[in-house]
Amino acid sequence: MITLTHYLVLSAILFTLGVVGVLIRRNAIIIFMCIELMLNAVNLSFVAFAHYLNSMQGQLFVFFTMTVAAAEAAVGLAIIVAVFRNKETVNIDDMNIMKW
Amino acid sequence: MTNVSIMTFNILSILPILVLAGFGMIVLLIDVLTSRKLGEKNLLAYLSLLGIVVAAVLSRSSIGTATFSFNETFTIDNYSIFFNLIFLLSTGLTILISHNYIKREEINYGEYYALLMFSTIGMMLMASGADLLNIYIGLEVMSISIYILTGFKRSKLISNEASLKYFLLGAFATGFLLYGIALIYGSTGTINLRQIACFIAGRGGGLDPLLILGMGLIIVGLGFKVASVPFHAWVPDVYEGAPTAITAFMSVGPKAAGFAAFLRIFMTSFAYTHHEWQKIIYILAVLTMTTGNVVAIAQTNIKRMLAYSSIAHAGYLLIALVSANNMGVSGTLFYILAYIFMNIGAFAIVIVLSRKGDEFIQINDYAGLGFKHPLLAIAMTLFMLSMAGVPPMAGFVGKFYIFSAAIKSGYVGLAVIGVINSVISVYYYLRITVIMYMKEPAREFSPLTISPLIVAAIVISVVGTLQLGIFPSKVMEIAQRSIFTLK
Amino acid sequence: MIQYLPILILFIIAAGFAITNIGLSAVLGRRKPTAEKLSPYECGIDPVGTARERFSVKFYLIAMIFVIFDIEVVFLYPWAVAFKELKLFGFIEMLIFVGILLVCYLYIWKRGGLEWD
Numbered sequence: 001m002i003t004l005t006h007y008l009v010l011s012a013i014l015f016t017l018g019v020v021g022v023l024i025r026r027n028a029i030i031i032f033m034c035i036e037l038m039l040n041a042v043n044l045s046f047v048a049f050a051h052y053l054n055s056m057q058g059q060l061f062v063f064f065t066m067t068v069a070a071a072e073a074a075v076g077l078a079i080i081v082a083v084f085r086n087k088e089t090v091n092i093d094d095m096n097i098m099k100w
Numbered sequence: 101m102t103n104v105s106i107m108t109f110n111i112l113s114i115l116p117i118l119v120l121a122g123f124g125m126i127v128l129l130i131d132v133l134t135s136r137k138l139g140e141k142n143l144l145a146y147l148s149l150l151g152i153v154v155a156a157v158l159s160r161s162s163i164g165t166a167t168f169s170f171n172e173t174f175t176i177d178n179y180s181i182f183f184n185l186i187f188l189l190s191t192g193l194t195i196l197i198s199h200n201y202i203k204r205e206e207i208n209y210g211e212y213y214a215l216l217m218f219s220t221i222g223m224m225l226m227a228s229g230a231d232l233l234n235i236y237i238g239l240e241v242m243s244i245s246i247y248i249l250t251g252f253k254r255s256k257l258i259s260n261e262a263s264l265k266y267f268l269l270g271a272f273a274t275g276f277l278l279y280g281i282a283l284i285y286g287s288t289g290t291i292n293l294r295q296i297a298c299f300i301a302g303r304g305g306g307l308d309p310l311l312i313l314g315m316g317l318i319i320v321g322l323g324f325k326v327a328s329v330p331f332h333a334w335v336p337d338v339y340e341g342a343p344t345a346i347t348a349f350m351s352v353g354p355k356a357a358g359f360a361a362f363l364r365i366f367m368t369s370f371a372y373t374h375h376e377w378q379k380i381i382y383i384l385a386v387l388t389m390t391t392g393n394v395v396a397i398a399q400t401n402i403k404r405m406l407a408y409s410s411i412a413h414a415g416y417l418l419i420a421l422v423s424a425n426n427m428g429v430s431g432t433l434f435y436i437l438a439y440i441f442m443n444i445g446a447f448a449i450v451i452v453l454s455r456k457g458d459e460f461i462q463i464n465d466y467a468g469l470g471f472k473h474p475l476l477a478i479a480m481t482l483f484m485l486s487m488a489g490v491p492p493m494a495g496f497v498g499k500f501y502i503f504s505a506a507i508k509s510g511y512v513g514l515a516v517i518g519v520i521n522s523v524i525s526v527y528y529y530l531r532i533t534v535i536m537y538m539k540e541p542a543r544e545f546s547p548l549t550i551s552p553l554i555v556a557a558i559v560i561s562v563v564g565t566l567q568l569g570i571f572p573s574k575v576m577e578i579a580q581r582s583i584f585t586l587k
Numbered sequence: 588m589i590q591y592l593p594i595l596i597l598f599i600i601a602a603g604f605a606i607t608n609i610g611l612s613a614v615l616g617r618r619k620p621t622a623e624k625l626s627p628y629e630c631g632i633d634p635v636g637t638a639r640e641r642f643s644v645k646f647y648l649i650a651m652i653f654v655i656f657d658i659e660v661v662f663l664y665p666w667a668v669a670f671k672e673l674k675l676f677g678f679i680e681m682l683i684f685v686g687i688l689l690v691c692y693l694y695i696w697k698r699g700g701l702e703w704d
Binding site: 042 | 233236237240244247248251254255256257258260261262263264265267268271272274275278279281282283285286289290291336337340341
Binding site for chain 3: 071077
């Protein structure tokens with residue numbers, strides 16, 4: 001039997017994977033994918049809670065998170081493309097005009 | 101099939117937001133549908149200002165009401181109206197200082213004004229949201245617009261880099277905020293702020309680890325937006341790389357919105373568990389003030405210096421949050437208003453004195469300003485004194501109220517640390533004044549980037565700084581009536 | 588759980604059928620590798636250049652626009668499910684929502700976001 005705890009643990013693992021990915025990867029696109037993984041891990045929590053609590057609010061939240069994440073993805077890609085056009089790299093270790 | 105009911109549909113409560121959204125879209129459409137010649141976009145600036153004034157008038161007209169609307173997802177009370185007016189003021193001043201600047205930097209696109217308005221909408225949603233969903237959406241609308249505005253000089257690598265850093269770290273912090281919201285939802289079964297408070301109070305103090313973790317994650321997410329240490333790593337770089345007018349906007353608007361959400365969430369929903377979060381915020385406040393002020397001393401670039409100074413100011417505002425009393429709330433409102441005047445004023449002068457491509461933004465470039473342009477130097481001195489908290493400026497009164505609120509709640513030690521920090525900050529604020537008056541000019545100041553609009557912004561800022569400093573009682577009284585009336 | 592048993596059996600039969608066929612062809616089939624046979628299959632024509640090229644940045648632009656407009660549809664589903672209960676109010680709300688999307692579309696179109704060259 002799969003309980004709420006299973007979902008929460010899975011969601012926590014995915015979230016942590018995302019966080020670790022953001023911290024150790026150097027490619028801007030992969031970092032961004034890790035952030036998306038974090039958001040989707042949270043979505044899993046929301047849906048699990050919504051099912052367990054018998055409330056619609058969690059599912060509602062997921063709809064909005066998804067759309068916001070899409071908007072963020074579009075803007076993020078645009079920014080990364082703009083950086084690439086000027087710099088020919090998306091490695092964040094090379095982002096060093098200003099002291100980081 | 102459950103019955104779907106549409107209750108408390110109150111279009112009046114969101115009218116200012118709708119008006120602003122409408123104006124934003126009109127500006128976008130006018131920009132793309134008419135010929136795209138640079139330098140002929142004054143109409144768009146005036147139209148945006150008109151939109152902001154209309155939204156402000158509409159917002160002001162509902163002062164005194166205190167209602168929930170849209171099934172208690174949205175609230176309109178004096179607190180949110182005060183914040184809405186603060187946001188509109190900061191956006192209006194930003195448009196005034198941008199108008200000439202974006203022409204000089206050759207980024208005069210209509211989207212600039214539209215994005216400023218869209219991000220203001222996000223802030224207004226954050227201040228008026230009565231549930232975590234609305235606050236989250238508001239935060240994202242605000243942030244996404246500002247990610248773009250930060251990278252608006254898209255042919256300049258420094259602007260690209262700032263935008264990328266802000267975006268990656270901002271989205272990362274949003275992930276934490278969202279996880280916090282999910283855990284709070286799981287623990288209390290609702291995302292409505294008032295119902296969360298009822299649930300926690302109803303359980304009578306037994307603390308759920310999920311709830312504590314959720315609260316901590318929300319502190320991380322919002323702490324990032326208000327630029328508190330240790331979530332401040334992005335601030336100096338982003339402030340330096342962004343177009344100067346956007347730096348001015350970023351240092352007031354999102355910070356104010358972050359505090360609006362911070363205060364509302366923690367003082368309504370988590371009021372019952374205040375012993376838990378006060379300890380964390382206490383540490384954050386001390387770290388934020390001290391780091392901001394100490395590192396600001398070492399800066400040579402004025403935008404970076406103002407970035408660290410804005411971190412320090414976030415620290416003072418966190419003191420008000422720690423106090424968690426009504427005086428703290430009204431002190432925050434007053435302080436943010438004062439901060440808008442003095443900070444946007446200071447950035448306006450930075451814009452006037454710099455050249456295309458952000459030339460002349462080192463602190464030493466201000467040498468001798470006092471002899472060449474005495475009026476500008478006097479205005480800059482006023483803003484610096486106000487930020488340092490020297491009486492009779494607005495900053496002094498704001499700090500006085502916030503420290504009093506801390507003492508009233510029994511945090512004498514925190515107030516003392518705040519005062520010590522103010523004393524440290526006097527050093528780097530006054531250094532600019534000293535350089536302006538005591539050193540020989542090292543460069544030619546003219547041509548200045550000056551236009552009637554930016555002069556208007558500086559005059560408004562000077563008047564605001566002095567008015568709030570010398571006659572604070574009226575505004576303070578309004579701020580005191582603007583604490584939460586709905587709990 | 589017992590009602591899922593037929594599905595499990597179906598999975599086992601399907602997997603078994605596939606594995607048996609692949610295994611049999613590996614055992615019984617004859618192999619005579621030549622250079623043509625080992626090259627990547629491109630409709631029988633000789634491959635032109637490498638497949639690992641950089642995509643034009645235009646694809647990113649189209650992808651961004653697609654992501655935004657595609658995901659907005661997510662709000663149409665719950666609305667469609669509750670369409671009868673929401674009545675005229677919901678219809679007008681959705682018209683406004685789609686109207687805002689239309690403004691975005693007009694903006695992208697006039698800005699030249701949909702032009703390939």
